[in-house]
Structure formats: structure tokens, C-alpha cells
Amino acid sequence: xxxxxxxxxxxxxxxxxxxxxxxxxxxxxxxxxxxxxxxxxxxxxxxxxxxxxxxxxxxxxxxxxxxxxxxxxxxxxxxxxxxxxxxxxxxxxxxxxxxxxxxxxxxxxxxxxxxxxxxxxxxxxxxxxxxxxxxxxxxxxxxxxxxxxxxxxxxxxxxxxxxxxxxxxxxxxxxxxxxxxxxxxxxxxxxxxxxxxxxxxxxxxxxxxxxxxxxxxxxxxxxxxxxxxxxxxxxxxxxxxxxxxxxxxxxxxxxxxxxxxxxxxxxxxxxxxxxxxxxxxxxxxxxxxxxxxxxxxxxxxxxxxxxxxxxxxxxxxxxxxxxxxxxxxxxxxxxxxxxxxxxxxxxxxxxxxxxxxxxxxxxxxxxxxxxxxxxxxxxxxxxxxxxxxxxxxxxxxxxxxxxxxxxxxxxxxxxxxxxxxxxxxxxxxxxxxxxxxxxxxxxxxxxxxxxxxxxxxxxxxxxxxxxxxxxxxxxxxxxxxxxxxxxxxxxxxxxxxxxxxxxxxxxxxxxxxxxxxxxxxxxxxxxxxxxxxxxxxxxxxxxxxxxxxxxxxxxxxxxxxxxxxxxxxxxxxxxxxxxxxxxxxxxxxx
Amino acid sequence: xxxxxxxxxxxxxxxxxxxxxxxxxxxxxxxxxxxxxxxxxxxxxxxxxxxxxxxxxxxxxxxxxxxxxxxxxxxxxxxxxxxxxxxxxxxxxxxxxxxxxxxxxxxxxxxxxxxxxxxxxxxxxxxxxxxxxxxxxxxxxxxxxxxxxxxxxxxxxxxxxxxxxxxxxxxxxxxxxxxxxxxxxxxxxxxxxxxxxxxxxxxxxxxxxxxxxxxxxxxxxxxxxxxxxxxxxxxxxxxxxxxxxxxx
Ligand code: HEM
Ligand SMILES: [Cu+2]
Ligand SMILES: [Cu+2]
Numbered sequence: 001x002x003x004x005x006x007x008x009x010x011x012x013x014x015x016x017x018x019x020x021x022x023x024x025x026x027x028x029x030x031x032x033x034x035x036x037x038x039x040x041x042x043x044x045x046x047x048x049x050x051x052x053x054x055x056x057x058x059x060x061x062x063x064x065x066x067x068x069x070x071x072x073x074x075x076x077x078x079x080x081x082x083x084x085x086x087x088x089x090x091x092x093x094x095x096x097x098x099x100x101x102x103x104x105x106x107x108x109x110x111x112x113x114x115x116x117x118x119x120x121x122x123x124x125x126x127x128x129x130x131x132x133x134x135x136x137x138x139x140x141x142x143x144x145x146x147x148x149x150x151x152x153x154x155x156x157x158x159x160x161x162x163x164x165x166x167x168x169x170x171x172x173x174x175x176x177x178x179x180x181x182x183x184x185x186x187x188x189x190x191x192x193x194x195x196x197x198x199x200x201x202x203x204x205x206x207x208x209x210x211x212x213x214x215x216x217x218x219x220x221x222x223x224x225x226x227x228x229x230x231x232x233x234x235x236x237x238x239x240x241x242x243x244x245x246x247x248x249x250x251x252x253x254x255x256x257x258x259x260x261x262x263x264x265x266x267x268x269x270x271x272x273x274x275x276x277x278x279x280x281x282x283x284x285x286x287x288x289x290x291x292x293x294x295x296x297x298x299x300x301x302x303x304x305x306x307x308x309x310x311x312x313x314x315x316x317x318x319x320x321x322x323x324x325x326x327x328x329x330x331x332x333x334x335x336x337x338x339x340x341x342x343x344x345x346x347x348x349x350x351x352x353x354x355x356x357x358x359x360x361x362x363x364x365x366x367x368x369x370x371x372x373x374x375x376x377x378x379x380x381x382x383x384x385x386x387x388x389x390x391x392x393x394x395x396x397x398x399x400x401x402x403x404x405x406x407x408x409x410x411x412x413x414x415x416x417x418x419x420x421x422x423x424x425x426x427x428x429x430x431x432x433x434x435x436x437x438x439x440x441x442x443x444x445x446x447x448x449x450x451x452x453x454x455x456x457x458x459x460x461x462x463x464x465x466x467x468x469x470x471x472x473x474x475x476x477x478x479x480x481x482x483x484x485x486x487x488x489x490x491x492x493x494x495x496x497x498x499x500x501x502x503x504x505x506x507x508x509x510x511x512x513x514x515x516x517x518x519x520x521x522x523x524x525x526x527x528x529x530x531x532x533x534x535x536x537x538x539x540x541x542x543x544x545x546x547x548x549x550x551x552x553x554x555x556x557x558x559x560x561x562x563x564x565x566x567x568x569x570x571x572x573x574x575x576x577x578x579x580x581x582x583x584x585x586x587x588x589x590x
Numbered sequence: 591x592x593x594x595x596x597x598x599x600x601x602x603x604x605x606x607x608x609x610x611x612x613x614x615x616x617x618x619x620x621x622x623x624x625x626x627x628x629x630x631x632x633x634x635x636x637x638x639x640x641x642x643x644x645x646x647x648x649x650x651x652x653x654x655x656x657x658x659x660x661x662x663x664x665x666x667x668x669x670x671x672x673x674x675x676x677x678x679x680x681x682x683x684x685x686x687x688x689x690x691x692x693x694x695x696x697x698x699x700x701x702x703x704x705x706x707x708x709x710x711x712x713x714x715x716x717x718x719x720x721x722x723x724x725x726x727x728x729x730x731x732x733x734x735x736x737x738x739x740x741x742x743x744x745x746x747x748x749x750x751x752x753x754x755x756x757x758x759x760x761x762x763x764x765x766x767x768x769x770x771x772x773x774x775x776x777x778x779x780x781x782x783x784x785x786x787x788x789x790x791x792x793x794x795x796x797x798x799x800x801x802x803x804x805x806x807x808x809x810x811x812x813x814x815x816x817x818x819x820x821x822x823x824x825x826x827x828x829x830x831x832x833x834x835x836x837x838x
Contacts, residue, residue, distance in 0.1 A: 090809040171765070261722045261783075261784075264704070268722065277767060313649040316656065344787040362663065369662060373652075373655040375634075376652050377649060377652040379646050380641050390638070401623040402623065404619055405620065405623070408678040409679075409682050410677060411612065414601070414776050416769075417805060481599055481601050487806045487812075488811075489811075494815055495802055496800060497602050497799075500600075581648070
């Protein structure tokens with residue numbers, strides 16, 4: 001890094017390019033249509049949901065490690081109904097499990113990766129003033145908020161929140177208590193929010209690119225968001241439909257998912273029947289699998305930006321990476337039944353789905369390899385965002401690899417619905433995606449606030465989180481191989497075969513508790529640095545070549561102070577003959 | 591060899607004939623996972639040390655790394671094709687979707703409900719009628735007027751099986767989806783209301799093995815446990831003789 005002061009440092013107070021009228025506090029920060037404010041609103045809410053979902057899991061981890069022991073100190077706060085004497089009831093455990101999954105996926109990780117970074121960065125990176133439909137964007141945020149809070153509020157129902165897993169399989173969900181109704185309504189609202197966002201993102205990327213910003217010159221992050229938006233747009237409607245069908249089953253006496261002749265709890269279940277329990281699973285997983293890529297792709301995009309910048313190199317095989325995620329996007333619609341192998345599927349249909357599942361692993365390998373190769377020959381800077389991005393690669397890679405035994409239908413037989421599955425996808429989503437998203441926060445924080453996050457606190461966040469995460473998720477793979485099932489209220493203590501691996505439950509839980517402590521430096525750092533962090537002395541503190549750094553810090557309404565023209569590829573680092581080791585996309589001469 | 595693998599991949603001691611092939615695939619696929627992960631990890635450590643900015647102040651393009659990675663990609667493709675077509679698909683065709691061949695097969699019916707496994711034997715070899723109408727009288731809805739039901743044995747959560755004899759278990763559910771997981775035999779099968787599914791295997795070790803319900807089915811899911819008792823043929827015959835016509 002050269003220590004020179006960037007001459008193009010803007011003073012934000014003079015940079016209000018688009019000459020807006022004085023805006024009231026409410027329209028500027030609360031009912032804002034500015035993509036950056038909306039992004040930041042999403043950021044606060046999704047981080048809150050992520051933290052909330054994590055805390056639900058900590059309660060469960062206590063019960064799993066010490067089944068039937070009262071939770072010390074706070075156990076009694078949850079009420080006589082849920083935790084009499086501080087001891088968790090199975091019904092409450094199931095609520096926590098279902099809500100952990102739902103909140104983490106639909107209210108935490110996806111909004112953080114897609115809505116936060118997408119909103120904040122898409123217009124900046126393509127050289128646009130705002131999203132294509134700013135008011136629609138505001139509506140997306142508010143419907144997300146309403147859907148999310150409605151979801152949380154279901155804990156306060158007398159019967160409690162939904163308790164049928166984040167997958168809500170019928171008929172269990174059809175016959176469950178009213179928490180499920182709220183779950184379905186909230187999901188319907190959240191889905192509307194996602195659909196509108198994805199329309200907005202797609203339109204923006206197609207229509208509002210600055211002159212010269214061809215598709216080849218789009219940063220990988222934008223490509224990732226574009227594919228993600230298409231996945232949401234095409235995969236969510238079936239789940240929206242399915243949610244309405246389940247609502248009808250519950251409220252209007254239909255039986256889309258209820259076969260004839262059910263006999264529940266000692267009584268004939270009084271419905272017309274004739275429905276199909278499996279229909280729900282197929283509608284759910286038709287979203288559910290693309291949803292996995294909705295979770296992954298934004299983080300992959302973020303990590304790619306950070307790796308290019310901090311190796312001072314072009315991404316090796318950038319073209320291949322683009323084709324790979326396009327291919328991945330298409331394929332993600334034809335692998336969903338690897339989640340339903342054990343529902344009685346025949347040989348041909350399983351052969352089809354395991355083949356597509358193996359095929360989809362190839363573009364993933366190509367993407368990961370491209371990032372690995374990018375490091376070769378680079379000048380690698382180990383700053384905070386880069387540390388998180390570097391941790392993402394092997395953790396995410398390991399998560400992907402442990403998917404192979406689940407993707408082969410034969411080995412899925414013993415592994416299905418065990419802790420092996422939990423270990424596998426958490427490697428993808430927690431030490432993988434969540435670390436990738438943290439990387440993004442540390443990386444773009446200076447753009448949004450004009451200040452850097454504290455380095456020491458950042459390390460205090462990074463290392464314990466990385467280490468404890470592995471102690472949480474690796475043992476789950478071992479437990480799963482032994483046959484320990486997921487969604488077990490007593491952590492598997494009922495089963496003799498599990499006794500040899502139960503000691504891991506205690507280790508996992510305490511690692512999770514320590515991981516909780518490791519998030520405190522982040523929370524403190526986040527708020528402290530917003531107001532007191534070290535000021536950046538340039539609009540482009542990481543010396544990056546992409547467009548978002550050509551804006552003032554923080555960017556004002558309308559983003560850029562001058563018309564933008566794009567002259568070159570996004571990762572123009574260390575070009576032959578260039579005076580600096582980065583050549584911004586919007587500068588004519590290298 | 592088996593012991594070493596057992597240590598590396600801790601699975602329950604295998605108790606069925608058919609599970610052997612499944613274990614083989616399990617070892618192979620984890621071998622692939624291990625090779626790829628260790629290979630990448632070594633590369634990763636080397637690259638991070640070798641190209642740190644404090645040592646390598648100027649980034650340069652390289653082409654050898656590209657070459658190597660495309661070999662890795664082809665290796666993965668070939669390995670996956672092999673595992674799919676030589677192992678996974680044939681295994682499924684024979685053991686999961688297929689039915690046992692041969693005449694000398696024991697048939698057992700299991701009806702799942704929240705939160706128990708109802709088991710039914712027909713010593714005469716013929717299962718009589720059953721219907722939801724009779725569920726109030728007996729948990730498997732056996733028609734009391736059907737003579738074929740007279741000698742039926744029903745039990746709850748207990749399955750008796752003779753060693754070395756292939757058993758075909760027919761699975762149905764009364765209420766919600768359950769899953770019949772019997773890890774020691776390497777079988778698992780969802781039990782879905784409105785559908786009939788099967789598992790089959792040949793137990794080859796005496797002992798008791800636990801059935802763990804593997805699909806969330808409500809508050810009692812975690813304790814929906816059954817036992818498979820594998821006994822000698824003569825003990826089995828004796829048990830059948832003693833329990834003929836007894837329902838519990
Ligand atoms: C980092 C801290 C986390 C820990 C310690 C953790 C732990 C767990 C555990 C132990 C389970 C299994 C519970 C059971 O079977 O009873 C579980 C389930 C689940 N988790 Fe997490 N998790 C974490 C983060 C995440 C994240 C970031 C996501 C999402 C992107 C996520 C999504 C899920 C889902 C979808 C389930 C399945 C829920 C269900 O059974 O329906 N988790 N988690
Ligand atoms: Cu999937
Ligand atoms: Cu169950």
C-alpha cells in the first residue's frame with residue numbers, strides 16, 4: 001500500500017449533487033426512498049434478527065447439553081408454560097427450533113446478503129443514482145419489517161410460535177396450533193418483500209448501468225446479485241402458493257395436503273381428504289434448494305470483491321466464474337428432490353436428481369478454484385475484511401464437500417435427518433456465509449460511515465468466532481455419522497446408540513456460548529466505530545478499482561458528484577505500465 | 591482395515607448384510623472429501639505464506655496454477671461419475687427402490703402413529719383385512735371378523751426378527767409423516783400417511799437395535815423409539831408360537 005493521500009477526497013458536505021430540497025428527519029431516515037438508507041435500515045434489522053435467532057439456538061443448546069436441567073438465571077423468565085421451573089418443555093423446544101431456522105434463513109442471512117448489500121452497493125457499483133423503483137424499494141423494506149415482526153410476535157400467542165421445523169411439512173403443520181397460521185401469514189408477507197426487491201434489482205442492473213458499464217465490466221458481486229434476484233423471482237412464487245394452500249387447509253377446511261383417512265390422537269380427523277402430503281415437500285423444496293444459492297451467492301460476490309482488492313490482482317478465470325454462476329442458477333432448479341430421497345422415490349427419479357446434484361458441484365468447484373488461484377502470485381494484504389474472506393473459502397468449501405455424501409442417494413439413507421445434515425449446511429451458512437457477510441461489513445463500513453472499524457476488536461471478533469464455530473459444527477458431523485437425529489428435544493439421550501457421542505453435546509454447547517461472547521466485540525465495535533472510529537483519509541481507503549469508491553464518503557443522495565463513464569474491467573489491479581497498483585474503472589488513463 | 595475405518599468414520603457396528611455396500615460407498619465418498627480438502631488446505635497455507643504482501647509487494651499473473659486446477663476439476667468429475675454409476679445408483683435400485691428376491695422372506699407390517707410403532711405379524715403368512723373403522727378397537731384397525739386376522743400378533747415398539755433371514759417391512763402412517771430409521775442396518779424410510787413404503791434387510795448379528803423416528807412428528811418425536819430384536823430362528827419360532835393371536 002502506498003501511503004499517499006488520495007487527491008480526490010471529497011468533502012461530503014459539498015457533495016449534494018442532485019440538489020434535493022431539505023428533507024425532514026422522517027423522510028430522510030425513516031421513510032426514505034434512498035437505496036443507501038434502505039440498505040442500512042435492512043442492516044440493522046437483519047443483524048437484529050440474526051442475533052435473535054442465534055439466542056434462540058443458545059437456549060436450545062442448553063437443553064441439548066443438559067436435558068431436563070433448569071436453565072440457570074434466566075430460565076424462569078420464559079414463563080410457566082414454556083419453561084416451568086426453568087426446565088424447557090418439548091413444545092417450546094420445537095418452537096425454538098422452527099423459529100431459529102426460519103429467522104436465520106428468511107429474516108437474517110438472506111436479507112443481510114441480498115437486501116443489505118444489494119441495496120447499498122448495486123447502484124454504487126454500476127454507477128447509478130438510485131434503484132430503478134425507489135418507492136417500491138421502500139415498500140419492500142416495510143413489508144419485510146412487518147412480516148418479520150409478525151413472525152416474532154407469534155411467540156406471544158397463548159399457543160406459542162410455529163413448531164414444525166422451518167420446513168413446515170404437512171400434515172403435521174396442517175393440524176398444528178395457531179402459531180403455524182401466523183408463520184404462514186408472515187412468510188407470505190416476507191415473500192412479497194423479496195419478490196419486489198428482486199424485480200427492482202433486476203431492472204436496476206439491466207437499465208441503470210453507467211455508460212461504458214457493459215455486462216463484462218460488471219463486478220462479480222453484481223453478477224451474483226443478478227442471479228440471486230432471478231432465483232428469488234422464480235423460486236418464491238411456488239412457496240407463496242403453497243403457503244396459501246396450507247392456509248386454506250388450516251382455515252377453510254380444504255385438504256390439499258391431507259390424504260383421506262387420517263387418524264390423529266385417537267380420533268378420525270374430520271376432513272374430506274384426497275390430498276397429498278408430499279405435494280407440500282415438493283413445493284417447499286422447489287424454493288428451498290434455490291434458496292440455498294440465494295444464501296450463498298451474495299456472500300460469494302462479497303468475498304470475490306475483497307479477494308481481488310486485497311491480492312491486488314484480477315480474478316483468475318473471471319469469465320468462467322460468470323458462466324459458472326449462470327449455470328448454477330439454472331441447475332439449482334432441478335436438484336430439489338435430493339431433499340426428498342427417502343419419501344419412497346424410485347430408481348430413475350433418484351438417479352436423475354443425484355446426477356444433477358453431482359453436476360451442480362462442478363461449477364461450485366470451479367468458482368472456489370478460481371478464487372484459490374487468484375491468490376497465487378498475489379500481493380496478499382491481511383486486513384480485517386480479508387481475514388474474514390479468507391476464512392470463508394475453506395469453511396464454505398468444507399461445507400460443500402460434506403454435501404457430497406448427502407447428494408449421493410445411497411449414502412443419504414443413513415445420513416438423512418441426522419446431525420450430519422445440520423453440520424453440513426451450517427458449515428456452508430455459518431463459518432461460510434456469515435463470515436463472508438461480516439467481511440462485507442468490515443470492508444464497506446468506511447464507505448458508509450467515513451470511519452474504519454477498530455482493528456483490535458475486529459481480531460477479537462474474528463479468531464474466537466472462527467475457532468468456536470469449528471468446535472460447534474465439526475462434532476455434529478461425527479454425531480450424525482453415529483446416527484444421532486436432528487430435532488431431538490433431549491439431544492438424543494433416549495437412544496443408547498448415541499451415548500458414545502453425547503459428550504460432544506456439552507462441548508458444542510459451550511463453544512456456542514463462547515461464540516456468543518465473541519460477538520460482543522463486534523457489536524461494540526460496530527456502534528463505537530460509527531461515531532468514534534478512525535477517520536479514513538480518502539474516499540478509497542482500500543485502493544479499490546470498482547465504482548463505489550468513486551463516490552464521496554459517505555455518498556450523498558444521488559451518489560456521484562460527476563457523470564460517470566466506465567473504461568475498464570472491475571478488477572484492474574497491478575496493470576502493466578500503470579502508475580499505481582489499481583486503475584479505477586472510471587478513469588480514462590490507467 | 592475395518593477397524594481403522596470404523597475409527598475414522600464412527601458409525602454403528604453394521605448388523606445387516608446389505609449395509610456393507612452402503613458403508614463402502616460411505617468410506618469412498620469421505621475419502622474423496624478428505625483428499626480434496628487436505629489438498630486444498632495444503633495449497634492454501636502455502637499460497638498465503640508465499641504471497642503475503644510483506645514479502646511479495648507486486649502481484650503477478652500465473653498460469654501454472656490454472657493448469658493444476660483444471661486437473662483437479664477433471665478428477666472430481668471422474669470420481670463423481672464413478673461413485674454415481676458404479677455405486678450409488680445400483681445400490682438404490684437394488685436396496686431402496688427394489689424388493690427382496692427369493693421366497694423365504696419374513697413379512698412384517700408397521701403402522702406409525704404419534705409417537706409409537708405398531709407392529710403386526712401374520713404367522714400363517716396371510717394378513718387379513720384392516721380398516722380405519724376398527725382403529726377405535728385396536729391400534730392397527732384389524733377387522734375382527736376376518737379369519738385371517740385370528741392368528742395375527744401385534745406389538746408396540748418391539749420387532750422380533752430371526753437372524754440371517756431377509757425381512758420385508760411394509761410401512762404406513764395413521765397421522766403425520768414419520769421416518770423409520772434403523773441405523774445399525776443402514777436403512778431409513780419415510781412413513782407417509784396416504785402412502786405405502788417399504789424397507790428390507792437381512793440382519794446378520796444377534797442383538798437389540800434401536801429404531802429412531804427420523805422425521806419431526808410432534809412433541810414426542812424425540813422419544814419415538816422402537817426396538818428390533820434379532821434372535822435365533824428357534825427363539826423366533828418359539829416367540830411366534832407363544833404369542834399367536836395376542837395383541838398388545
Ligand atoms: C452460528 C450459530 C448457529 C448455531 C450454533 C446453530 C445451531 C443449530 C442447531 C444445533 C440446529 C439443530 C437443532 C435441532 O435439530 O434440534 C440448527 C438448525 C438449523 N439452523 Fe442453525 N445454527 C447457527 C446458525 C445458523 C444460520 C446462520 C442459519 C441460516 C442461514 C441457520 C439455519 C438453521 C436451519 C434452517 C436449521 C434447521 C431448523 C429445523 O430443524 O427446522 N443456523 N442450528
Ligand atoms: Cu438442496
Ligand atoms: Cu418422529
